Amino acid sequence: MTKDVLVSISGLHMAAEGMEGNEDEPIEVLSAGTYYFKNGKHYVLFEEVAEGISGVTKTQIRWQDTEFLEVSKKGLSNVHMIFEKNKKNRCYYETPFGQLNLGVFMTGMKVDEQEEHIHIRADYSLDVNYEPLADCTIRIQVQPREAEGFSISDKMQF
Numbered sequence: 001m002t003k004d005v006l007v008s009i010s011g012l013h014m015a016a017e018g019m020e021g022n023e024d025e026p027i028e029v030l031s032a033g034t035y036y037f038k039n040g041k042h043y044v045l046f047e048e049v050a051e052g053i054s055g056v057t058k059t060q061i062r063w064q065d066t067e068f069l070e071v072s073k074k075g076l077s078n079v080h081m082i083f084e085k086n087k088k089n090r091c092y093y094e095t096p097f098g099q100l101n102l103g104v105f106m107t108g109m110k111v112d113e114q115e116e117h118i119h120i121r122a123d124y125s126l127d128v129n130y131e132p133l134a135d136c137t138i139r140i141q142v143q144p145r146e147a148e149g150f151s152i153s154d155k156m157q158f
Contacts, residue, residue, distance in 0.1 A: 103127040
C-alpha cells in the first residue's frame with residue numbers, strides 16, 4: 001500500500017426497536033489521506049470538512065488484526081473511540097452541538113488486506129448515556145490515490 005491514499009468510510013446505523021424514527025441511516029465520507037504501517041499497527045490519517053460549518057476535523061484510524069480498531073477525531077468534533085472485540089468501551093463525543101456519552105461494543109471485525117486495497121468491516125452496538133441506540137456497521141476502504149476505478153459504491157465481499 002502506498003502512502004498517499006483515498007479513504008472511504010461508510011456506516012449504517014440501525015435504530016433499536018421501539019426508538020422513534022426506526023429507520024436505517026447510511027453515512028458516507030470520502031477523503032484523501034495518508035497511510036502507514038508502524039510497530040504492527042496500521043494508520044490512516046485524513047481531514048474531514050462538514051457542510052455548512054467552517055473548520056476541519058483531523059481523523060486518525062488505527063487498527064491491529066481483527067481485534068482492535070481505534071478512531072480519533074480532533075477539531076470541530078472530538079472523540080477517541082476504541083473498538084475491541086467483545087468488550088464495551090466508553091467515550092465522550094464532543095460536537096459543535098453538544099457532548100454525548102457513548103458506549104461502543106464491537107461484536108466482530110473483518111479485514112481484507114491486499115497490495116491494492118484494504119477493506120475493514122466492524123459491527124458494533126452503540127449506546128448513548130447508557131441507553132441502547134443502534135446496532136451499527138462501519139466499512140473502511142483504503143486504496144492508493146492513483147488507483148483506477150475507486151468507487152464508494154463498490155460492495156465489499158464481507
